[in-house]
Amino acid sequence: MSHIEPVVPETVESKDDDRQQNTLKYHLLGPSLTKAGQDSVDQVKVSEIIYNASKGSKYFNREEVRDKVLTQKIEQILQKKRHLEVLDLTRELRAADQFIAQLDASRDLTQYLVHVDCDAFYAAVEQLDRPELEDLPFAVGDGVLTTCNYVARTFGCRSGMAAFVAKRLCPNLLLIPPNFDKYAAKAREVRKVFVRYDPRFESASIDEAYLNITEYCTERDIAPERAVQQMRDEIYSETKITVSAGIAANTRLAKICSNINKPNGQFALANDRNAIMAFMRKLPTRKVNGVGRVLERELQEIGINTCGDINTHRHLLMNRRPLFGDKTYEFLVTSYLGLGRTEVQPVEEYERKSVGTENTFQETADPTHLREKLRLAAEELEKDLRRAECKGRTLVLKVKLDTFEVLTRQVVMPRAIYAAEDLYSCSLPILAKLEQDIPGMKLRLMGLRCTHLVSTKKPDPRAFFGPRPVRAASGDKMPDNLLTGPITPGHTIQARTPERVLVDDGQDDASSPKVERLQTTERDDTPNTFKETSVQQPAEWWDCPICCLPQLTDERLFNNHIDTCLSRQTIRDAIQRDYAYNPASPSRAEPPPKRLKNGERRKGRTGRPNDPKQKKLAFT
DNA sequence: CATTTTAAT
DNA sequence: CTGCATTAAAATG
Numbered sequence A: 001m002s003h004i005e006p007v008v009p010e011t012v013e014s015k016d017d018d019r020q021q022n023t024l025k026y027h028l029l030g031p032s033l034t035k036a037g038q039d040s041v042d043q044v045k046v047s048e049i050i051y052n053a054s055k056g057s058k059y060f061n062r063e064e065v066r067d068k069v070l071t072q073k074i075e076q077i078l079q080k081k082r083h084l085e086v087l088d089l090t091r092e093l094r095a096a097d098q099f100i101a102q103l104d105a106s107r108d109l110t111q112y113l114v115h116v117d118c119d120a121f122y123a124a125v126e127q128l129d130r131p132e133l134e135d136l137p138f139a140v141g142d143g144v145l146t147t148c149n150y151v152a153r154t155f156g157c158r159s160g161m162a163a164f165v166a167k168r169l170c171p172n173l174l175l176i177p178p179n180f181d182k183y184a185a186k187a188r189e190v191r192k193v194f195v196r197y198d199p200r201f202e203s204a205s206i207d208e209a210y211l212n213i214t215e216y217c218t219e220r221d222i223a224p225e226r227a228v229q230q231m232r233d234e235i236y237s238e239t240k241i242t243v244s245a246g247i248a249a250n251t252r253l254a255k256i257c258s259n260i261n262k263p264n265g266q267f268a269l270a271n272d273r274n275a276i277m278a279f280m281r282k283l284p285t286r287k288v289n290g291v292g293r294v295l296e297r298e299l300q301e302i303g304i305n306t307c308g309d310i311n312t313h314r315h316l317l318m319n320r321r322p323l324f325g326d327k328t329y330e331f332l333v334t335s336y337l338g339l340g341r342t343e344v345q346p347v348e349e350y351e352r353k354s355v356g357t358e359n360t361f362q363e364t365a366d367p368t369h370l371r372e373k374l375r376l377a378a379e380e381l382e383k384d385l386r387r388a389e390c391k392g393r394t395l396v397l398k399v400k401l402d403t404f405e406v407l408t409r410q411v412v413m414p415r416a417i418y419a420a421e422d423l424y425s426c427s428l429p430i431l432a433k434l435e436q437d438i439p440g441m442k443l444r445l446m447g448l449r450c451t452h453l454v455s456t457k458k459p460d461p462r463a464f465f466g467p468r469p470v471r472a473a474s475g476d477k478m479p480d481n482l483l484t485g486p487i488t489p490g491h492t493i494q495a496r497t498p499e500r501v502l503v504d505d506g507q508d509d510a511s512s513p514k515v516e517r518l519q520t521t522e523r524d525d526t527p528n529t530f531k532e533t534s535v536q537q538p539a540e541w542w543d544c545p546i547c548c549l550p551q552l553t554d555e556r557l558f559n560n561h562i563d564t565c566l567s568r569q570t571i572r573d574a575i576q577r578d579y580a581y582n583p584a585s586p587s588r589a590e591p592p593p594k595r596l597k598n599g600e601r602r603k604g605r606t607g608r609p610n611d612p613k614q615k616k617l618a619f620t
Numbered sequence B: 001c002a003t004t005t006t007a008a009t
Numbered sequence C: 001c002t003g004c005a006t007t008a009a010a011a012t013g
Helices: A012-032 A043-054 A058-085 A090-105 A121-129 A163-169 A180-197 A214-220 A224-239 A251-258 A273-281 A293-301 A307-312 A326-337 A367-388 A420-437 A461-465 A496-501 A513-520 A529-533 A555-568 A611-616
Strands: A113-118 A138-141 A145-148 A174-176 A202-205 A208-212 A243-248 A266-268 A354-364 A390-401 A406-417 A443-455 A541-543 A550-552
Touching (some): A012 A058, A043 A163, A145 A163, A273 A307, A307 A326, A354 A390, A367 A443
Parallel strands (some): A243 A266
């Protein structure tokens, strides 16, 4: 890392302090250094400016604390490592080798995956409307830079950076407020081109996508590189947006490759084991999606800088008392081997697991004020839940103190809810308790999130009578068998989300799912069925198994409702199944999978994904 | 061991 | 010095 020489580090303490300060500077530097190659920028100078601009702020203080904690954690790792080094580890070495061999054997080199990434997307879109911006340093965002153009990047500006810090780096920086609708529209244009190459392409975020172009190439007998070049040309001529692309045997490699010749370039890694191994061997761990500043540092400290180093240290990683968890271990090993997903999944087939909203505000300790914020969050969440067509069984309250410390508290509710009224009344007690536990609690952010979602999608009787309830349709095929299916290492499992969130690669933005939602949910359908249920009290409801909406806990009313629901359509769809509708015990009139003691969901989704892998990891 | 909370991405 | 979502690991009981 960039090292700023201290004046005179005399005592041991000052030396440590100094090292601490440098790790912190690196920390504050964020992804800009390692993630994106970004040469031609004086990183030392940049980190110095960032450091000085941030110094003294509450945010800075919090980062400082976190950095110290991390340093401590690393010290423990090192101790453990020293302890391990004197032991005989030949057995774990053999186990590791076996594991690696198994993974290696599962390698699939038959597919051509592409990762496409729009160059400085938001900035590029703005520039289309205002060509005069081209040679000026500018960024999109308000408090924080969502993205910035390449001119601004030469000053060290990066996405995710606080605006006032960016201004220090580049006083002439122009800040443009975001126009999400505009970007979503442009993204749709770009995606129109994607479908021609892979109708099942996967959007990783508003400006990123994965495509499997194997079929496209074989059908036309065209080389992947040519196909991608052609696609990029079409994208440019049709949308005036430049994109970068990576072509490789799996999504993980493709993602790394798309970064190599950006902007407006592409890079292909041959579908050849030796080529891949050589490529990974010298690749810094940080380049791998899923490795952030923390894991990177932890790895560095035990001597792992490149993915090749992972193999060198495999015996340390696999152990009865390993330096990292199973998931992380597997993640690292697959990274070393250059393995990854070879399948992509369209957004429509993806089932989300939580819906939430959060808001930063002028810090306050006033209880009345805080309740207002909570109410707003509840109302916002209701809207989002409606858009997502679901309710939640657990509710998570998130707060950020004025010190930037983040706390969460959750409650499981007797029934799934979605109404702001209920969201509020369920979360209020938690807030009250927090206020009680932390006397002068001053907040700068509050958020609400629903998990353990229950779908309220269109009343579809098959959901009830069919083999599985509504929401399971696509979600259950998730887990990949380690040896048969595509590899989705623990870290990046369901890789869509992390990528969308990471402000990584110093390119582009952390596109908000909110934007994406606009694209998939044009209509704001608020079925009037919602209205009729918006009056119940949180205490006692039954969920109608057909329409999934909560009903008053009155057997007669409930049965009437179900009759109405059923007659509406498709009793014929229902006859297929032997699940008898049992009016006597409506609350139990559910298909087996859902029938758990106090109504908790089956543990399928938490337990399942691990299972196939778990036993693979059974190192004796 | 199951559930909750935190932290990382 | 954002906001949303997911996952792994640590803490808790």
